[in-house]
Amino acid sequence: MTLAVPPTVPDPSVRSAIERLRQEFPELGPAPIVLVVRTCREELRGSPDGALPELVERLARQRLRVSLD
Incomplete structure (x- = not known):
């Protein structure tokens, strides 16, 4: 898995996924x-x-669920 670096331009797909997944x-x-x-x-x-x-959030959700198992 590649580790991400902070983006230079705000990305709405990242921001919205982070907000929802923090609640979940x-x-x-x-x-x-x-x-x-x-x-x-x-x-x-x-x-x-x-x-x-949708793709970002789905993939992130799956990886976060696996990390809790």
């Missing part, structure tokens, strides 16, 4: 959620822009 996984705290979401966004960079918000 409060036990994890914000730092791991931000890292997972940004990493997922980086891995999906070749995907169509219109699909990015």
Whole structure:
């Protein structure tokens, strides 16, 4: 897995996913959620822009669930 670096331009697909996943996984705290979401966004960079918000959030949610098992 590639670790993400902070983006230079705000990305709405990242921001919205972080907000929803922080509510869904409060036990994890914000730092791991931000890292997972940004990493997922980086891995999906070749995907169509219109699909990015959903793809980023789905992939991040799956990885966060696995981390809790």
